[in-house]
Amino acid sequence: MTYHQTLIIGCGFSGICMAIKLREAGCDDLLILEQADEVGGTWRDNHYPGAECDVPSALYSYSFERKTDWDYQWSEQPQILEYIKNVVHKHDLRERTRFHSLVTGARYDEDSARWTVTLQDGDQLQCQYLVSAVGQLHKPSIPDIPGRDSFTGPAFHSADWQDDLDLTGKSVAVVGNAASAVQFIPSVAEQAGQLTVYQRSANWVSEKLDRPYTDREKRIMRRFPFIKTLARLRIYLRNELLVFPAIRGNRFLRKAMEGFCHKYLESVVQDPELRAKLTPDYTVGAKRVLVVAGYYEALVQEHVELVTDSITAIDATGVTTEDGKHRDCDVLIFGTGFITNPFLDGIDVRGRGGKTLAQHWSAGATAYLGVATHDFPNLFFLYGPNTNLGHNSILLMAEAQVQYIIRAMRETANRDASAVEVKAEVEAAYDRDIQARLEKMAWSEVEDSWYKEGDRITNNWPGSVGEYRRTLRRFNADQFQYS
DSSP: OEEEEEEEEOOSHHHHHHHHHHHHTTOOOEEEEOSSSSSOTHHHHOOOTTOBOSSOTTTSSOTTSOOSOOSBSSOBHHHHHHHHHHHHHHTTOGGGEEOSOOEEEEEEETTTTEEEEEETTSOEEEEEEEEEOOOSSOSBOOOOOTTGGGOOSOEEEGGGOOTTOOOTTOEEEEEOOSTTHHHHHHHHHHHOSEEEEEOSSOOOEEEOOOOBOOHHHHHHHHHOTHHHHHHHHHHHHHIIIIIHHHHHTOHHHHHHHHHHHHHHHHHHOOOHHHHHHTSOSSOTTSSOOEEESSHHHHHTSTTEEEEOSOEEEEOSSEEEETTSOEEEOSEEEEOOOBOOOSTTTTOEEEOGGGOBHHHHTTTOOOOBTTTBOTTOTTEEESSOTTOBOSSSOHHHHHHHHHHHHHHHHHHHHHTTOSOEEEOHHHHHHHHHHHHHHHTTSGGGGOSSOTTEETTEEOSBOSSOHHHHHHHHTSOOGGGEEEO
């Protein structure tokens, strides 16, 4: 059975960062297990028209791999994926990645202090340390609507976009209007003869003011890289000092954010009935504020209809809503987000005594600092429970997590131990603290959110990025036990 000191599941931003920093730390015996045939994670999978990041690329990139020639402030999917591929090539990670390797199980053996990882093809590998870098937004969520499978035309989730499908002149139905949908709807509206958007709830939408960087600006940034560093700092501080306090409850900043969003809506949508449909009935920040361009502009076009009545059924030719109205369509697109809970769904992870991670997290996922949970020695998470953000770049969190995990590995080696595991009481105290803090955040004010599993907020971090990074800067060895 093949052995590596560290196995990393997933070759997206987090997994790549883990591999790079492990190699820099002298830990070169590693292998990345990637289920697809290419690197990139969510930026490989989500290639629908208009796909882009809602965090400016100056900040949505590695701090140690600055890029000074982005085409736009908010970069589109092709350039983000190209950036990822270039980083992988620079650090020779393709040779350390096994593609077409879907992990289905992982079992910890207490006697050998090793994990045995099982792949879909039946092959098995062993490691001392197992790092999950599967992310939170990779498993498409398609609502179980009666008759869904009876539709005879093309039907797909935005993460499975059919690039060869020509929508010109067709009647298209889009179910959902969240982060992905608001990006591809403008493009679909340009092509379709009729577009019907089925909305469950309205979003807070902020106008994206973007333009291409000029060749002159790119030359200046290449010559003076500190300019891009300053831009990165400016974006970071704006999000930390203005956006995060609004989510935390600062009334002045929350009102200012609401006013900014309302002003954008009113400037584009003149019809009071449509404007009312697009006005959220919950606090700004309770769900992610969407930074987009062209979404409202698409909805006001004559051939576009926004439907807010709930869908009751889908049949061979179209969609029926609760008012009894049936609307025909040629193409059905689901922009309905992703299944974020339970964490590591689809992988049978078993720790001490054969205990499954699903059993361990039956009341909701928890992890100390989002990176480790008791009864599962030598297992670490990147972008794990309670580490998602509603205001800033997740890569800032991932880089801090990677360094923390490496410090844990070093401490284990320094003690001549084979295994490291967070203490149960430490994890429990940590979880009580952050859950109490999360109750005061805007996210707790809505019942239906991908941030939640039941009544618990299992995805989001309640503090600033700065607080999290400061916390992880020092590895407190006393919080862990070694064997």
